[in-house]
Amino acid sequence: MAAYRIFFKKSVLKDFDKIPNKDLKKIIKRIEALATNPRPHGCEKLSGQERYRVRQGNYRIVYSINDNELVIWVVKVGHRRDVYRELTRR
16 A cells, blocks of 8 residues: 655644644654554544544544545644634634
8 A cells, every 4th residue: 555645734833833742742653654544443534524533642633635646634733622613613
């Protein structure tokens, strides 16, 4: 299986600024793992959207997958209490 390329929406870099370093390192590793398995155990498709989410501790990584081009777009990373509320505002 070919590896997917991972891209980040510009706003994700701002999301990273709000996350403590110890959690951020784990989140980055989790995102990197998506390149080889974009639908890992525990990932869920968000209802009404073509996006998925994976958990990393108290944080959620929301992303979309383009299987034809082998591309993953990370669109939001945030604490579980905030991430879905911020997605619905967009």
